[in-house]
Amino acid sequence: MIVERMRTPAAVGDAERWTAHNYHPLPVVIAQAEGAWVTDVDGRRYLDCLAGYSALNFGHRHPTLIAAAHAQLDRLTLTSRAFVHDQFATFCRELAELCGKDLVLPMNTGAEAVETAIKVARKWGYQVKGVPDGQATIIVADGNFHGRTTTIVSFSTDPDARDDFGPYTPGFRIVPYGDLAALADAIDDTTVAVLIEPIQGEQGVVVPPAGYLPGVRDLCTQRDVLFIADEIQSGLGRTGETFACDHEGVRPDMYVLGKALGGGIVPVSAVAADRNVLGVLRPGQHGSTFGGNPLACAVATEVVRLLRTGEFQRRSTELGVRLHAGLRSLVGEGLVAVRGRGLWAGVDIDPALMTGRQACERLAERGVLAKDTHGSTIRLAPPLVVEAAEIDHAIAQLAAVLH
Ligand SMILES: Cc1ncc(COP(=O)(O)O)c(C=O)c1O
Secondary structure, eight states: GGGGGSHHHHHHHHHHHHOOOOOOOOOEEEEEEEEEEETTTSSSSSEEEEEEHTTTTBBBOOOHHHHHHHHHTTTTOOOOTSOOOOHHHHHHHHHHHTOSSEEHHHHHHHHHHHHHHHHHHHHHHIIIIIITOOOOOOEEEOOOOOOSSSSHHOOOOHHHHTTTTSSOOOEEEEEEETTTHHHHHHHOEEEEEEEOOOTTTTSSSBOTTTTTTHHHHHHHHHTEEEEEEEEETTTTTSSSSGEEEETTTTOEEEEEEEOOOOOOOSSOEEEEOOOHHHHEEEEEEEESSTOOOHHHHHHHHHHHHHHHHHHHHHHHHHHHHHHHHHHHTTTTTTTEEESSSSOEEEEEEEEETHHHHHHHHHHHHHHHEEETTTTTTTEEEOOTTTHHHHHHHHHHEEEEEEE
């Protein structure tokens, strides 16, 4: 029925008219959500298979998280770090324990946490490792995605992310992702850190070869270099473990966390590391007005507690098997490749059939939300509260789109 979608075109048009075009969203205007499902302004329901790029690992409006937010809204929302508040130490301690690290530094967005890790690594390099002033280098991987600040785009290999945003921040070396020999060659006496994603999400859910992460760990240990794992998208249950590094028994020197840490309610990010690393910062050297605010801490503490139950990691493992089996059955039937771990998959659509964008538009018409990347790839990352039948539904809709 034509009347059914009356509000959507106007709302899409308004959004286009009044905002910078730094995104190209699908024409779906969401008004409400619960669990794994969202409802648009015309009352149409969609299964959310993007989950805010993993910011909604616990689903939309998880009751425990919503209750924590409401309770905190009624008491105290913001103090700045000029004072201590009563939610701060609890959050930092419980997150530090989850990470097995001494200390936590809370920020807001993922990019800020990455910037924090870069600053800490440089200071550690000068003060602890003894790198000559101004010479610290950080090694990153080809195909990385760590955020959008000027420093972070300086070491992006994606022309859209980088071009025309110079002059660029120096001090980064780029090596091929998954290539240990190239990494070993790139490390020298100025190297303070290796910064990588344990799985490259934005690149299309690219899982490195087995042995890569342990190899990075060994090289970093041997050469006195910090291993910084950007687990902003891969961490907090998404892959079936608390951290994607856990699959290979690897413990980085610094975890960089974000997205799901805010429970899909508030932006919360953090860096976790031991005292010999994070302890290099002194008052006045780094901070954020909103970082570690009471509302953020109250919600994020409950996120940590949800993760401690292990339920979400277990769901991701078990349902991930179902998701990947279903997707693999479509290889040769319109898909050319499937990658990923747990409830996280990158699938490459046969470019002869359609683009990733077209596939996502057709999926949305069939009531499933997913997002394309790099031409022919689609990422699927449903909330970890998704049910088996809903996974089957998403796969059936993808099969229908491909036929
Ligand atoms: C691995 C990784 N790092 C950093 C970021 C940046 O996070 P934010 O958009 O919150 O700044 C992202 C966002 O997609 C990410 O996937």
